[in-house]
Amino acid sequence: MKKIAVLAGDGIGPEVMAEAVKVLKAVQKKFAVELSFTAADVGGCAIDRHGEALPASTLALCEGSDAILFGSVGGPKWEDLPPAQQPERAALLPLRKHFDLFCNLRPAKVFKSLTAACPLRSDIVGEGFDILCVRELTSDIYFGQPKGRDGTGLEERAYDTMLYTRFEIQRIARMAFEAARLRRKIVTSVDKANVLTTMVLWREVVIEVAQEYPDVRLNHIYVDNATMQLVRDPHQFDVLLCGNMFGDIISDEAAMLTGSMGLLASASINKDRFGLYEPAGGSAPDIAGQGIANPIAQILSAAMMLRYSFGWDEAAAAIDRAVETTLEKGTCTADIAVDPSRAVGTAAMGDAIVAAL
Ligand SMILES: NC(=O)c1ccc[n+]([C@@H]2O[C@H](COP(=O)([O-])OP(=O)(O)OC[C@H]3O[C@@H](n4cnc5c(N)ncnc54)[C@H](O)[C@@H]3O)[C@@H](O)[C@H]2O)c1
Ligand SMILES: CC(C)[C@H](C(=O)O)[C@@H](O)C(=O)O
Ligand SMILES: [Mg+2]
Numbered sequence: 001m002k003k004i005a006v007l008a009g010d011g012i013g014p015e016v017m018a019e020a021v022k023v024l025k026a027v028q029k030k031f032a033v034e035l036s037f038t039a040a041d042v043g044g045c046a047i048d049r050h051g052e053a054l055p056a057s058t059l060a061l062c063e064g065s066d067a068i069l070f071g072s073v074g075g076p077k078w079e080d081l082p083p084a085q086q087p088e089r090a091a092l093l094p095l096r097k098h099f100d101l102f103c104n105l106r107p108a109k110v111f112k113s114l115t116a117a118c119p120l121r122s123d124i125v126g127e128g129f130d131i132l133c134v135r136e137l138t139s140d141i142y143f144g145q146p147k148g149r150d151g152t153g154l155e156e157r158a159y160d161t162m163l164y165t166r167f168e169i170q171r172i173a174r175m176a177f178e179a180a181r182l183r184r185k186i187v188t189s190v191d192k193a194n195v196l197t198t199m200v201l202w203r204e205v206v207i208e209v210a211q212e213y214p215d216v217r218l219n220h221i222y223v224d225n226a227t228m229q230l231v232r233d234p235h236q237f238d239v240l241l242c243g244n245m246f247g248d249i250i251s252d253e254a255a256m257l258t259g260s261m262g263l264l265a266s267a268s269i270n271k272d273r274f275g276l277y278e279p280a281g282g283s284a285p286d287i288a289g290q291g292i293a294n295p296i297a298q299i300l301s302a303a304m305m306l307r308y309s310f311g312w313d314e315a316a317a318a319i320d321r322a323v324e325t326t327l328e329k330g331t332c333t334a335d336i337a338v339d340p341s342r343a344v345g346t347a348a349m350g351d352a353i354v355a356a357l
Contacts, residue, residue, distance in 0.1 A: 001034040002310050005065040007042040007058065010087065011283025012293035012346075013071025019295035019350030020069065020302040023319060026354045027306070031315045038065070042095075043073025043087035043283075053091035062095065067309040069302060070095075070278035075285045095276060096137050101268035102168070103175045104135040104247065105304070106280050108254035108264060113328045117259030117336040120231065129234040131254055132183065134176040135247025137268055139168045140198075142244045162198045164243065169205040171271075176241035177213040186238035188219045190226045190246050202243065227253060251280050260335040262294025267304040275309045277301040291345045294333040296323055299353060322356035329356075 004024075008017035021037055028035050040058040047053050053073070062068050073087035083089055095101075110118055110128030118125045144163030151157045173189075180187045189206045191199040203220060210218040221229065223246045229236065230253055242250055255264035261281035269275040279297030287293055300323060307316035330342075331352045337343035344352070 001036060002067065003036050003038065003065040004305070005058075005062045005068045006037050006039045007062075007068060007070045008039065009043040009071040009073040009283065010045055010075050011072060011285050011288035013043075013073070013283055015288070015291060015293050015346050016279065016295040016298035017069070017071045019346060019353070020298040022350050023299050023322075023353055023357065024302050026357050027315050027319065030318070030357060031312070033312065033315065042070070042091050044075055044078040046091065047078060047081070047085070047087065053085065053087045054094055059095075059098070062099070067274065067305045068095070068099075068276040069305060070276050071298065072279060072281065072283040075283045075288070093142065096268060097143065099274055099276065100138060100270045101274075101276055102136060102138045102271075103172060103267075103269050104133075104137040105175075105179070105267045105269070105308075106133040106135060106247075106251040106254070106264060107131070108133065108251070108258050110258045111263075111324060111327050113324075113330075114259045114263075114332075114336055116338050117332075118257060119259075120234070120257060124231075124233065125257075126235065129237070129257075130183075131234060131237045131240060132179055133240045133242060133247055133251045133254055134172065134179060135242050135251060136164075136168065136172040136244050137247075138244075139164055140244035162196060162245070164198050164202060166201065166205055169202050170209055173206045173209040173241060174212070176239050177209060177216050180216045180239040181213070184238040185216045186219065187216055188221055188226070188237055188240050190221055190223050190240055190242045190250060192223050192246075193220070194222060199243075206241065223250070226250060230254060230257060255280055260294055261297070262333065262335050263296050263300075265297050265300035265304055267301070267308050269308055273309055275305060277305040277309075291347065292334050292343070293346050294335050295346050295350050296333075296353075299323060299350070318357060319353075322353050325356040326352045 008014040141162040144161035193199040193203040264280040303316040303319035306312040334343040
């Protein structure tokens with residue numbers, strides 16, 4: 001029996017989470033495995049109901065679970081709170097830090113049947129590309145100290161600290177090289193070593209780690225060039241190794257190149273393979289409550305949970321295949337439909353994936 005903490009969160013979170021749970025329940029039947037689901041509040045909805053974004057009871061549930069399935073948090077309703085109380089800073093980042101989820105895997109793969117949804121020219125996208133962003137998730141300018149604001153008038157200042165230790169770079173670099181070994185064996189390390197001291201260390205350590213993996217090719221690219229090369233020729237990339245900040249930006253770009261933010265799943269794991277699984281996109285306030293969000297990123301995140309935290313590769317692959325089959329049949333939500341008048345809603349998309357499973 002695997003215990004799953006279900007934290008749907010805000011905006012489209014609960015809408016897409018319902019579909020992921022539906023798919024997991026179907027997996028349970030098909031593969032005769034046992035899963036338990038316990039829901040808890042997190043993010044803005046937890047502020048509204050409990051006065052804080054990450055209530056102690058929610059954290060305790062996560063601690064007693066085998067994995068966390070996470071929706072998304074945040075939205076306009078909570079944007080005027082003091083920054084430290086906002087859902088993203090008070091719930092998501094502390095969860096990542098608390099469980100030491102340093103490794104964020106974000107696979108950006110174009111589905112064959114969706115090449116038309118890709119915003120790139122057809123001669124550039126070709127038959128599709130397959131990139132894995134390996135993003136460091138518990139350090140960098142997100143967490144470096146000091147952070148703060150002081151001074152007054154025109155002397156008022158605000159600052160964050162970009163900081164990496166050798167240990168932090170080594171462990172995320174090893175994850176990238178290990179992942180590349182199972183793929184096309186190319187790691188492209190994204191940095192800004194021409195300007196930032198942190199990134200000079202980053203590049204040095206990545207080069208050292210590469211010595212342990214002589215079978216994997218290592219390239220370096222500056223982050224500005226990386227954003228441009230992704231649009232010019234995404235096929236050149238296999239594994240993109242990034243720090244926390246650059247990985248945040250690059251993974252949104254890679255997601256959209258596959259057709260929609262609603263397609264990009266993610267796994268945030270620690271050294272023991274405990275993980276938090278969430279779509280790379282957010283609470284999408286512009287479409288929340290309409291039943292039109294794409295549940296695929298949430299469903300594929302659930303598949304990643306089965307693969308990385310539970311080691312259930314066969315069940316995970318079955319979900320991946322069911323998503324692919326559904327798309328091949330032409331069932332699409334509005335964000336990826338070439339003809340929006342034929343788009344289906346969130347629940348119908350989930351039902352179609354369950355049927356394909
Ligand atoms: N993991 C998280 O909890 C997480 C991640 C990113 C952003 N956020 C938060 O979400 C809120 C909104 O952020 P944002 O607007 O910058 O980014 P967003 O990812 O929520 O939305 C960006 C665009 O992508 C679209 N989109 C995203 N997911 C989609 C889906 N499943 N189906 C169809 N379209 C989808 C949205 O409609 C929107 O047009 C903010 O409060 C932000 O901080 C949370
Ligand atoms: C909501 C925010 C804190 C988060 C991040 O910046 O990591 C999000 O953008 C993501 O990509 O998971
Ligand atoms: Mg992001």
